[in-house]
Amino acid sequence: MIVLPANPKASYLAHKFEIDAAIQRVLDSGVYILGEEVSAFEAEFAAWNGNEYAIGVANGTDALELCLRACGIGPGDVVVTVANTAVATVAAIERCGALPILVDVDPVTYTLDPNSLEDTLQAVITAAKRELGVPRAVIPVHLYGHPANMVAIVEIARKYGLAVVEDCAQAHGASLQGRKVGTWGDMAAFSFYPTKNLGALGDGGMVTTDDARLARQVKLLQQYGWEQRYISQVPGVNSRLDPIQAAILRVKLQHLDHDNRRRQGHAMRYLQLLADGPLQLPQTVAGAVHVYHQFVCRFWRRDRLRERLRQKGIGTQILYPVPIHLQPAYRGRIPVLKNLAVTEACANEIFTLPIYPELTLNQIDYVAQSIRAFVIIKR
Ligand SMILES: *Cc1c(COP(=O)(O)O)cnc(C)c1O
Numbered sequence: 001m002i003v004l005p006a007n008p009k010a011s012y013l014a015h016k017f018e019i020d021a022a023i024q025r026v027l028d029s030g031v032y033i034l035g036e037e038v039s040a041f042e043a044e045f046a047a048w049n050g051n052e053y054a055i056g057v058a059n060g061t062d063a064l065e066l067c068l069r070a071c072g073i074g075p076g077d078v079v080v081t082v083a084n085t086a087v088a089t090v091a092a093i094e095r096c097g098a099l100p101i102l103v104d105v106d107p108v109t110y111t112l113d114p115n116s117l118e119d120t121l122q123a124v125i126t127a128a129k130r131e132l133g134v135p136r137a138v139i140p141v142h143l144y145g146h147p148a149n150m151v152a153i154v155e156i157a158r159k160y161g162l163a164v165v166e167d168c169a170q171a172h173g174a175s176l177q178g179r180k181v182g183t184w185g186d187m188a189a190f191s192f193y194p195t196k197n198l199g200a201l202g203d204g205g206m207v208t209t210d211d212a213r214l215a216r217q218v219k220l221l222q223q224y225g226w227e228q229r230y231i232s233q234v235p236g237v238n239s240r241l242d243p244i245q246a247a248i249l250r251v252k253l254q255h256l257d258h259d260n261r262r263r264q265g266h267a268m269r270y271l272q273l274l275a276d277g278p279l280q281l282p283q284t285v286a287g288a289v290h291v292y293h294q295f296v297c298r299f300w301r302r303d304r305l306r307e308r309l310r311q312k313g314i315g316t317q318i319l320y321p322v323p324i325h326l327q328p329a330y331r332g333r334i335p336v337l338k339n340l341a342v343t344e345a346c347a348n349e350i351f352t353l354p355i356y357p358e359l360t361l362n363q364i365d366y367v368a369q370s371i372r373a374f375v376i377i378k379r
Contacts, residue, residue, distance in 0.1 A: 003354050003363045005315030008194035010358035011259075012201060015251055019201070022247035029243075037243040041250045042206075045190075048253060049172075049182050051208035053215035056241025057222055060169040060191020063205035064092035064139065066239065067187040070207075070217035071163040073098050073136050078124055081139040081167070082112050083323040083343040088191075089139055089167050090324050090334075099133050102325050104340045106149070108283050110296065110350075112140045114152035116338060121160050123337040132335065137163040142171030142181045144319070145197065145263075145293035146284065150176055150184040157185075165189065170293035172197040173260045177287045182208050192249055195356075197263070197293050198256050200245040262357035263292040266364055270295055270353060273368035277375050294319055295355040302351050305374055312370045317352045 012019060026037055038056050046054035057063050073079060075097035081089050083102040093100040101124060104116040117138065124135050138157050140148035150166075157164045164185030168174075171181045172190060182188035192204030207218045220227060225236035252259075267290070271281055280298035284290040296319065299305055306316050323343045325336050353367055 001363065001366050002313040003315060003359070003367055005317050005352065005354050006195040007356055007358060008199055008201075010356065011194075011199060011252070014358055015255060018251045019248050022251050023244055026244045026247045032243060034240055035243050037246040037250070038241050041241070041246040041253070044250060044253055045206055046208060048256070049180055049208055051183060051188075052210040053208065053212070055207045055215060055218045055222065056246060057205045057207060057218075058239040058241065059203040060189055060193060060196075060205040061088040061092050061095075062222075062237075062239040063189035063191065063207045064089060064165065064167060065095045066218045066221050066237075067165040067189050067207055067209075067214075068092065068096045068098065068137060069221055070214045071137060071165070071186065073163070076133045077136040078133040079137045079139060080117060080120060080124075080135060080162075082141055082143075083325050083340045084110055084320065084346060085141045085143060085167070085324065086169065086320065087324060087327065087329075088169070089141055090330065092189075093139070098136070100324075100334055101132070101135075101337060102323075102334070102340060103338065104342045105143075105346070107342050107346070109143075109146050109148070109285060110346060111143050111146060111148035112138075112153060113342070114149055114156055117153065118156050120338050121156070125160075135160060135162060137165055139165050139167050140185070141167040141169075142174055144282070144296050145171050145174055145291040146282070147171065147174045147176040147181050147288050147290075149285075150179075150181075154184060163187070169193070169196060171291055173256060173289075174291045175289040183210070186211065187214055192245065197260060197291055198249065198252055200252075201248050202242065202245050204241050204245040204249060205239075206241070259357040260291045263355055264290070266355050266359055267292045267295055269361065269364050270355075270368060273365065274371060277372065279371070279375070292355050295353045296350050297353060298346065298349045299351070300349055302349050305371065306351055308374045309367070309370055312366075314367055314370060315354060318347075318350065319352055321347060323347050
């Protein structure tokens with residue numbers, strides 16, 4: 001049996017007829033930039049997530065960058081985020097000219113640790129560190145599909161006067177205390193990279209906000225600063241959502257809640273089958289809805305186990321193998337103010353099991369059996 005670590009083609013095939021028809025509709029329309037497909041998807045996505053405004057952009061990294069720029073963040077500013085995230089989060093901060101400062105994650109949820117955030121903010125604002133810049137925003141990442149601790153993070157952000165930009169790239173549909181991610185902060189960024197919970201068949205991204213001024217600012221920035229054609233009000237960029245991708249995403253959005261429930265069902269099955277073993281399994285804090293973009297386990301003999309699973313045709317991944325501050329591009333260049341011990345320890349032990357809506361129960365059982373065989377024999 002072969003179990004791929006992710007399978008965006010299966011997601012296409014599951015909705016092939018609807019998707020093919022949607023693509024054909026765009027081809028026949030003659031409108032290949034923005035237009036009705038994009039505005040319809042923006043309206044549908046905003047309604048689905050409970051936001052006033054949604055603005056389609058080229059990808060999730062651009063979505064983060066445009067959020068920060070709309071908040072007025074640029075050179076001389078510090079933006080705080082986690083060391084345990086996709087490089088995209090940090091790349092977006094640097095694209096604005098701001099300085100990324102990284103904080104540690106919680107060992108249970110792997111998302112931003114509010115204590116580490118507060119300690120780090122204190123370090124940034126002390127006299128000795130003032131040369132770093134002024135802390136202006138925080139980007140909590142709802143990593144692996146689990147919401148970050150938004151209650152505590154929003155409170156700290158208020159205290160320090162920070163804008164909150166949520167990185168929702170892995171968490172479409174996740175919620176905390178009945179409130180969806182992307183509705184807690186000032187702005188939020190979503191990615192539609194093909195393997196995300198809501199995935200295009202190419203690149204795509206979305207900014208959401210409830211603030212009319214911030215929404216207008218993103219609209220301006222995403223298209224050369226245009227309010228009307230050919231007249232730039234501000235220096236902008238080109239970051240538009242492709243209408244073919246918008247049409248595909250309109251189809252997939254209709255299946256997203258169902259697909260997330262399938263992911264949750266698969267996760268429950270893994271959790272049952274692996275409950276009595278030595279792996280640290282994903283946990284969900286009280287009041288949170290986890291949408292299992294990834295099913296992340298922690299195990300001290302991870303590398304041997306992954307090799308065994310690979311021999312059995314089972315693909316796993318390490319997300320992320322190297323914390324941002326230890327990557328060649330950032331190491332020694334961005335300052336580390338507080339220790340990032342949890343992030344560093346996790347990087348040596350975490351790995352993902354395959355999880356996506358189209359996975360079959362047989363495949364899940366096969367993965368779980370293969371793990372059980374390894375840990376029982378080797379223990
Ligand atoms: C995928 C991802 C992004 C970036 O999305 P792209 O669409 O690939 O630019 C940003 N942050 C996180 C946490 C991601 O997983």
